Amino acid sequence: MSSKMELSMKNNPYVLLVLASLNSILLFKLSSSLGLIYLLAVLVAAVIIREGRVNYGSLEECGFPVIEPTLCLGSEPSYHKTVHHLADIERYRKYGPIWGSYVGKLPHVFVADPDLIRQIFVKDFATHFGDRQDYEFGTDLMNEAIEFKKGEEWKTLRSFLSPLFSTSKLKHMSEVIANCAEEFANDMKAECDEKGRVKLHCRDHFATRLIDMFAQTTLGIRMEDSKNPKNKFAQAFRTLMNEEGEYNWIYSLSLTYPILSRFAPLFSEVTGMLDSTFRSVIKQRIESGSSSSKDFLDLLCDLWKRVAAGEYKELGFTETTVLAQCVLFFLGGYETTASSLSHVLYNMAQHPEIQEKMRKELENAVKNSKGGAIDHELISDSNIPFITACINESLRLQPSFYRPERICGKDWSHNGISIKKGTVVMLPAWAANRNPKFYPDEPDKFKPERFLPENKGKIDPFAFTSFGFGPRNCIGMRFAYESMKLFTCNILKQFRVELRPDTVLEYKGGTPIVIGFQPLYLDLVAR
Numbered sequence: 001m002s003s004k005m006e007l008s009m010k011n012n013p014y015v016l017l018v019l020a021s022l023n024s025i026l027l028f029k030l031s032s033s034l035g036l037i038y039l040l041a042v043l044v045a046a047v048i049i050r051e052g053r054v055n056y057g058s059l060e061e062c063g064f065p066v067i068e069p070t071l072c073l074g075s076e077p078s079y080h081k082t083v084h085h086l087a088d089i090e091r092y093r094k095y096g097p098i099w100g101s102y103v104g105k106l107p108h109v110f111v112a113d114p115d116l117i118r119q120i121f122v123k124d125f126a127t128h129f130g131d132r133q134d135y136e137f138g139t140d141l142m143n144e145a146i147e148f149k150k151g152e153e154w155k156t157l158r159s160f161l162s163p164l165f166s167t168s169k170l171k172h173m174s175e176v177i178a179n180c181a182e183e184f185a186n187d188m189k190a191e192c193d194e195k196g197r198v199k200l201h202c203r204d205h206f207a208t209r210l211i212d213m214f215a216q217t218t219l220g221i222r223m224e225d226s227k228n229p230k231n232k233f234a235q236a237f238r239t240l241m242n243e244e245g246e247y248n249w250i251y252s253l254s255l256t257y258p259i260l261s262r263f264a265p266l267f268s269e270v271t272g273m274l275d276s277t278f279r280s281v282i283k284q285r286i287e288s289g290s291s292s293s294k295d296f297l298d299l300l301c302d303l304w305k306r307v308a309a310g311e312y313k314e315l316g317f318t319e320t321t322v323l324a325q326c327v328l329f330f331l332g333g334y335e336t337t338a339s340s341l342s343h344v345l346y347n348m349a350q351h352p353e354i355q356e357k358m359r360k361e362l363e364n365a366v367k368n369s370k371g372g373a374i375d376h377e378l379i380s381d382s383n384i385p386f387i388t389a390c391i392n393e394s395l396r397l398q399p400s401f402y403r404p405e406r407i408c409g410k411d412w413s414h415n416g417i418s419i420k421k422g423t424v425v426m427l428p429a430w431a432a433n434r435n436p437k438f439y440p441d442e443p444d445k446f447k448p449e450r451f452l453p454e455n456k457g458k459i460d461p462f463a464f465t466s467f468g469f470g471p472r473n474c475i476g477m478r479f480a481y482e483s484m485k486l487f488t489c490n491i492l493k494q495f496r497v498e499l500r501p502d503t504v505l506e507y508k509g510g511t512p513i514v515i516g517f518q519p520l521y522l523d524l525v526a527r
């Protein structure tokens with residue numbers, strides 16, 4: 001038999017099923033009970049295979065290149081092992097700016113072309129692409145978060161939460177962020193050895209401090225034992241994000257057979273703790289009636305009272321809906337920012353000459369400022385354009401939220417490209433941010449000059465995708481910039497960042513939504 005024919009037999013489940021059925025008839029002739037068991041097994045297999053292949057063909061009909069799907073486990077049966085953001089770069093180079101893949105049984109289209117991104121994420125947001133796909137986390141404390149809400153529910157929550165990031169609110173929160181960043185640098189200095197060095201475990205150190213920073217900025221409280229990476233609050237969030245765990249084959253299988261996700265670990269202890277902590281903070285604020293700053297907690301209290309009064313009954317909002325926004329602001333904020341800051345520092349350590357230039361710029365800005373403090377005023381883009389460019393170049397090369405997405409709500413076509421209802425549209429940020437048309441000069445290299453004010457106009461805004469786009473883009477983008485700038489400047493002021501013999505940046509496979517990496521160590525050397 002030729003190898004081509006072998007391949008088509010192997011890939012055709014119906015040929016296999018016919019062969020298996022013939023086999024069972026033969027067995028039935030030999031022994032009726034054995035034949036029956038065998039026939040039953042064949043039928044179960046047929047149902048399982050049919051379920052896995054239910055959407056196959058829908059992407060091919062639209063005409064873009066498709067990663068060939070397997071018998072019934074989609075195009076990527078080892079989804080839990082693949083480092084998706086790196087795979088996206090390879091596929092972009094192989095297929096061009098649009099390709100299809102069955103992730104489990106769901107058809108996905110990957111779109112890295114700036115014009116198409118603009119069309120989908122902005123222009124046709126309201127008519128076709130307003131929502132993300134369905135997610136099920138096994139707990140409403142996650143399911144009810146704004147990120148996973150749809151239609152009117154999402155719209156209501158978004159307009160409720162958006163005022164938190166107004167210019168005046170951000171300025172107010174910036175004071176707290178600045179204190180946290182300075183405290184972090186001072187604490188690291190106190191931990192330096194006799195040679196003035198301290199080992200920074202990027203993710204651990206940043207995650208712990210940022211969780212505490214979120215508690216202060218959003219709820220006005222500090223966590224118990226807040227500087228200890230093992231404090232129970234930080235530990236709870238990191239368990240929810242599965243930071244230390246690996247993904248296994250059940251995760252890949254559950255993409256085709258969602259019922260299997262019930263076997264994934266449930267975090268009832270952790271979610272119970274977060275639920276009761278946030279609940280008591282909200283109740284205390286409501287009871288005390290004190291509200292100085294109209295902060296995030298005030299917004300939550302307002303929402304809490306409205307929900308209690310039955311105002312959002314038709315949307316199905318409950319107390320858990322309110323608590324879920326709190327959990328998401330922590331999760332959505334600390335993980336992405338900790339990861340992005342880790343990469344900024346890694347790039348600085350890789351490029352000492354760039355780091356030196358950043359430091360000089362900071363020193364000049366401090367010299368020219370009124371009080372010399374590293375604060376909201378001092379870190380404006382116009383005061384520190386080169387540091388801002390370095391942060392942007394890091395966000396371009398290593399975006400932490402690696403695949404913003406929308407689900408196609410009804411059949412769509414534009415300029416000869418069609419996407420069917422129910423298809424997930426993914427923006428492969430690592431690939432789209434390396435578009436050679438807009439980053440012609442070695443798109444894989446760290447070159448902050450690309451983002452200096454005089455060069456910025458050369459980049460299509462839709463070729464810098466790290467915060468997503470349109471009405472559903474990252475709500476915390478300005479908060480994230482503020483935190484990254486304040487932490488980076490405080491570190492620059494007090495330390496040189498250096499590579500260590502054990503510094504490796506190794507990404508983890510399978511992590512959903514935000515990139516994961518193995519422990520990344522750098523040295524901070526006191527100046």
Ligand code: HEM
Binds near residue numbers: 148332333336337472
């Ligand atoms: C460097 C840090 C951050 C990065 C790279 C990042 C990136 C993103 C991206 C790519 C999206 C999806 C956008 C889209 O689908 O178009 C997103 C959504 C979101 N982000 Fe961020 N983010 C960061 C920090 C934050 C912070 C600090 C907060 C909260 C204070 C936050 C809250 C959210 C929320 C709530 C959403 C969902 C918005 C919605 O569905 O309406 N993020 N983020």
